[in-house]
Amino acid sequence: MPEHSGAGPAVRQARMRSGLTLRALASAIGVSVGTMSAIENGKVALTIDRLTEIARHLDVPPAHLLRPQPEVEEDAAVPTAAGDWRYFAELDLDPALRAAVEVFTEMGYHGATMRLVATAADSSVAGIYHYHRSKQHLLATLMDLTLHDLESRVIAADAEGGAPAERFMRMVEAVALYHTMRRDLAFISATEMRSLEEPDRSRIVAMRRRLQDRLDAAAVAATEDGTFTTAHPRDTARAVATMCMALPYWFSATGPMSAGEVARQYADHALAMMQAPPRVQGH
Numbered sequence: 001m002p003e004h005s006g007a008g009p010a011v012r013q014a015r016m017r018s019g020l021t022l023r024a025l026a027s028a029i030g031v032s033v034g035t036m037s038a039i040e041n042g043k044v045a046l047t048i049d050r051l052t053e054i055a056r057h058l059d060v061p062p063a064h065l066l067r068p069q070p071e072v073e074e075d076a077a078v079p080t081a082a083g084d085w086r087y088f089a090e091l092d093l094d095p096a097l098r099a100a101v102e103v104f105t106e107m108g109y110h111g112a113t114m115r116l117v118a119t120a121a122d123s124s125v126a127g128i129y130h131y132h133r134s135k136q137h138l139l140a141t142l143m144d145l146t147l148h149d150l151e152s153r154v155i156a157a158d159a160e161g162g163a164p165a166e167r168f169m170r171m172v173e174a175v176a177l178y179h180t181m182r183r184d185l186a187f188i189s190a191t192e193m194r195s196l197e198e199p200d201r202s203r204i205v206a207m208r209r210r211l212q213d214r215l216d217a218a219a220v221a222a223t224e225d226g227t228f229t230t231a232h233p234r235d236t237a238r239a240v241a242t243m244c245m246a247l248p249y250w251f252s253a254t255g256p257m258s259a260g261e262v263a264r265q266y267a268d269h270a271l272a273m274m275q276a277p278p279r280v281q282g283h
Helices: 008-018 022-029 033-040 048-058 062-066 095-107 114-120 125-131 135-160 164-181 183-191 200-224 233-245 259-273
Strands: none
Touching (some): 008 033, 008 048, 022 033, 095 114, 095 135, 114 125, 114 135, 135 164, 135 183, 135 200, 164 183, 164 200, 164 259, 200 233, 233 259
């Protein structure tokens, strides 16, 4: 059966335009994230059947993946306050970081080794150490990237709102959307805080606290203006954030609801938990 080894870059560009993550496409076609990454990097040739399957999931003609496409701007991955916080392009991770995401997600930080990361990155251990001095450095780098990306989106969502209740609703939607669209990074951030060492741990904790404080402030303001009627706005805001952080445990891009639909549903759940009147809950 004919194989196509030059389709990788076009597959990656089409996937980025579709909004699918690497993991989502890998799951849809039944391969590992490592194999999907190898396909996009041109290290694995595609049979015409596999090419057709990928094209179907990306909603493009198979021939579209056999010719070069215009580059997608990587800068769109992280929005500014004036940007679109609902848009998720592929993050520009180096091979070691991309491999670390895969290995940490599947093995956990303590089960991972630099050799496993090197294997997933199709590199030598020495090659990984050349750019990242330790496994701890890989984890801290991924945590920093995750929190900066998430915070920028929450700030943009906050700025898009008007009244405190609307600001709170949009921020919850942004947090929930992040935990579905950046599922692996969010999962690592939620489960491996215990593995993070000082001084990085204190810095990441402070960033997480800033995010929670922003949610808390909007919830308290909405309570003070009478829109929310809960007696415990701060406690409820923390419960809402925890609810969003659990999304990576169960959300699947191949499930019955899209990431956007789940995020909007979680914003509605949050308003109900804040005991907002029906007119607010119905937006």
